[in-house]
Amino acid sequence: MATKIYMDNAATTPVRPEVLETMLPYFTEFYGNASSIYSIAKESKKAMENARNQVAEGIGATAAEIYFTGGGSESDNMALRGIAEAYATKGKHIITTQIEHHAILHTCEYLEKNGYRITYLPVDAEGKISMSDLENAVCPDTILISVMFANNEIGTIEPIKEIGAFAKEKGIIFHTDAVQAVGHVPIHVDEMNIDMLSMSGHKLGAPKGIGALYIRKTVRSTPLIFGGSQEKKKRAGTENIASIVALGKAVEMAVAEMDVETKRLTTLRDKLISGIMEQIPDCKLNGHPTDRLPGNCNIAFHYIEGEGMLLLLDAFGIAASSGSACTSGSLDPSHVLMAIGLKHDIAHGSLRLSLDRVNTEADVDFVLEKLPQIVQRLREMSPLYEEAMKNK
Amino acid sequence: MDYSEKVMDHFMNPRNVGEMEDASGVGLVGNVKCGDIMKVYLKIEDNVILDAKFKTFGCGAAVATSSMATELVKGKTVEEALDVTNKAVMEALDGLPPVKVHCSCLAEEALHSALWDYAQKNNLEIAGLEEPKSDIGHHDHEEE
Numbered sequence: 001m002a003t004k005i006y007m008d009n010a011a012t013t014p015v016r017p018e019v020l021e022t023m024l025p026y027f028t029e030f031y032g033n034a035s036s037i038y039s040i041a042k043e044s045k046k047a048m049e050n051a052r053n054q055v056a057e058g059i060g061a062t063a064a065e066i067y068f069t070g071g072g073s074e075s076d077n078m079a080l081r082g083i084a085e086a087y088a089t090k091g092k093h094i095i096t097t098q099i100e101h102h103a104i105l106h107t108c109e110y111l112e113k114n115g116y117r118i119t120y121l122p123v124d125a126e127g128k129i130s131m132s133d134l135e136n137a138v139c140p141d142t143i144l145i146s147v148m149f150a151n152n153e154i155g156t157i158e159p160i161k162e163i164g165a166f167a168k169e170k171g172i173i174f175h176t177d178a179v180q181a182v183g184h185v186p187i188h189v190d191e192m193n194i195d196m197l198s199m200s201g202h203k204l205g206a207p208k209g210i211g212a213l214y215i216r217k218t219v220r221s222t223p224l225i226f227g228g229s230q231e232k233k234k235r236a237g238t239e240n241i242a243s244i245v246a247l248g249k250a251v252e253m254a255v256a257e258m259d260v261e262t263k264r265l266t267t268l269r270d271k272l273i274s275g276i277m278e279q280i281p282d283c284k285l286n287g288h289p290t291d292r293l294p295g296n297c298n299i300a301f302h303y304i305e306g307e308g309m310l311l312l313l314d315a316f317g318i319a320a321s322s323g324s325a326c327t328s329g330s331l332d333p334s335h336v337l338m339a340i341g342l343k344h345d346i347a348h349g350s351l352r353l354s355l356d357r358v359n360t361e362a363d364v365d366f367v368l369e370k371l372p373q374i375v376q377r378l379r380e381m382s383p384l385y386e387e388a389m390k391n392k
Numbered sequence: 393m394d395y396s397e398k399v400m401d402h403f404m405n406p407r408n409v410g411e412m413e414d415a416s417g418v419g420l421v422g423n424v425k426c427g428d429i430m431k432v433y434l435k436i437e438d439n440v441i442l443d444a445k446f447k448t449f450g451c452g453a454a455v456a457t458s459s460m461a462t463e464l465v466k467g468k469t470v471e472e473a474l475d476v477t478n479k480a481v482m483e484a485l486d487g488l489p490p491v492k493v494h495c496s497c498l499a500e501e502a503l504h505s506a507l508w509d510y511a512q513k514n515n516l517e518i519a520g521l522e523e524p525k526s527d528i529g530h531h532d533h534e535e536e
Contacts, residue, residue: 305427307451311403324427324451333427348427381409381455383420383431383447 004317005363009203009295009356010152010180011321015246016205016357022249023207026242034239035230044241051248055212058251059178059197060188067213067231068244072179072200074224075213076103078235079175079196082221083144084111087173091141097121097129097158098339100148103198104177105335121147126288127156127340134166144173149181149197153323153336153352154287155296157185164193173219179203179211183254184262184293195219199251201243205357206250210243261357265294268355268364272297275368280375282388286340286350295355298323300337300346303385304378309351312374318367324348345384395452396486402456407463410445417513419505420528422498428454429528430502432462436510441465441473446502453492457499460484470507474520476500 006014032041034048052063069075084094096108098120108118119137121129129147145167150157160176167174175196178187182197183204189197196219201210215221215234227236254261269292273285282302301309306322313320323334324347332338333347342350353367379385395403412418412433422429428450435443444462448455461481465473478496482488488496505524511517 303449305450305454308403308455311400311452315404332425343424344427345424348424381406381447382449383429384424384449386411386431386447 002317003314003319005366006319006358007353007355007363007367008319008321009358010155010293010352010354012202012208013205013356014358015202015207016250016253018253019205019246019249023242023246026245030241034241035228044239047245048239048241051244054248054252055199056214058187058255059182059199059214060190061197061214062217065214065217067215067234068239068247069211069213069235070240071209071211072101072177072198072203073103073211075179075198075200075211076101076177077107078213078224079198079215079221080104080107080111080144080146081224082215082234083173083175083196083219084116085222086220087143091139091143092116093119093139093142094144094146095119095121095134095137095142096146097123097148099123099127099151099153099336100146101152101177101179104146104148123156123339125341126291127151127154127286127336128288128291129158129163131159131162131166134163138170138172142170142172144175146175146177149176149178149187150185150293151287151336152180153334154298154340155180155292155354156288157181157291157293160194161192167195168193180293183251183258184295186258189214189216196221201247201250204250204254206246207243210240210247212247262294265355265359268359268361269295269297271361272353272355272364272367273299275364276371279368279372283375284342284346286337286342293354295359297353297355298350300342300350301375302346302349303382303388304349304375306348306350308378309349309371309374312377313367313370316366316370316374318370321352321354323350323352394489395456396488398460398484398486399453399456399488402459402485403452406455406459408443408445408459408466409447411447412443412445415445415506417506417508417510419502419507419509419524421501421505421524422450423528424449426494427451428495428498430454430458430498432458432502432506434465434503434506434510436470439469439471441468441470450495450498451492453488453495454498456485457481457488457496458502461499461503465503470510470518471520473503473507474518476503 030043182199197214202208286298306324337347415433416436478500
């Protein structure tokens with residue numbers, strides 16, 4: 001069945017038509033290498049600097065502080081390893097959280113093998129870190145605090161402004177993985193005291209394979225990729241001009257439309273959440289009820305397993321995702337669902353529906369019509385449901 | 393997940409879903425931690441499996457292997473039923489993705505558990521059948 005309703009926008013988004021149109025000339029017409037001197041290359045350079053401005057303006061930074069990368073994961077790697085190396089003589093302690101993306105967690109594991117100490121802050125049942133945990137975790141040799149802006153699975157938005165203020169007071173560099181947040185929630189790096197910020201193009205209507213890292217002027221960091229003077233020698237490699245242009249355009253559009261789109265998506269999201277909770281017994285909303293991404297709905301259903309839901313939704317043309325073990329290829333449910341304290345039986349039955357501009361109220365209505373029967377069908381097949389009903 | 397057409401058919405239209413009031417043997421295997429639990433009911437008369445039913449908590453492959461395993465044992469003698477191994481279930485489903493092979497093992501264990509339960513209840517010994525270690529019937533599901 002062809003996908004009719006795409007509700008996996010936290011995984012990736014389609015390239016926006018306006019964005020595609022803006023980037024296309026840079027494949028065949030203005031294909032010059034931005035490092036060259038002839039006129040066709042000047043067009044590339046100009047377009048790239050325009051995009052750098054657009055990205056910078058979107059987060060309240062200056063263009064000189066934006067470094068284009070190959071995506072969100074690279075930005076996260078570059079931030080953590082760049083700081084770890086540049087500030088190694090100052091200290092070897094880093095604070096992060098248990099619910100970060102693996103681009104952060106696996107980089108931290110790598111750093112641990114290389115002599116760094118990492119503190120993984122726990123989160124509460126709604127996915128938020130506590131400021132007192134953060135305060136208690138700081139050591140004299142803490143060089144970096146890295147806390148994601150908004151969680152990709154459960155949508156919870158962390159207290160970024162408070163963390164930034166605290167980090168500034170302590171003189172510790174603050175990085176945030178804002179891959180899910182850029183273009184979806186207001187961000188201002190100065191007002192929030194963010195020193196480094198990772199973003200990704202394909203979560204907001206630009207193509208896959210492009211991202212950026214914001215690095216505050218006063219922060220030192222070593223490069224991840226060597227081999228050229230591009231991006232002020234912080235990221236070698238001929239610039240991906242077309243995608244850079246796309247990222248600039250996508251950020252500019254998303255920020256300009258944010259107020260209206262946030263209102264629209266929040267209404268749809270809340271209709272979806274309350275519709276599911278009212279119709280289907282024995283389920284639980286994952287994440288914070290209000291401090292959450294405008295398009296994120298993540299609900300765990302008792303007695304059933306996520307993959308079955310995804311297959312049955314797909315049969316109706318609905319694309320969604322789950323944090324169950326069976327969809328990840330491992331035996332454990334997602335680390336985020338474990339961190340918010342879900343028991344295994346319900347964590348395996350989680351469903352994430354992530355809305356974005358492609359979604360309409362009719363989409364939400366269709367899901368609300370189909371999902372209850374899908375859950376019921378799987379429950380009738382489940383020995384856990386059978387047992388629970390007998391005990392009721 | 394790249395499932396074969398047969399797996400998808402047995403997931404979308406599972407055979408033999410349900411409970412059995414007068415089952416001759418019941419097997420319950422798996423655990424909540426890994427996200428797979430299978431319960432198999434067998435109706436056995438004169439050493440022949442007349443009917444089989446199942447309930448499964450698990451992914452698409454878990455449901456499909458339960459469906460196929462119960463389908464394959466129907467009409468077989470208890471000895472013949474031992475030939476319904478995880479391999480036989482997988483082959484009948486035109487294969488499973490590598491990460492899902494454990495689901496077919498669970499289906500075999502569920503069948504063996506039900507057969508063992510039947511043998512115990514009737515003081516029988518079934519050649520080649522050993523006491524299943526994985527039966528979780530009457531135990532607490534959540535091990536934490």
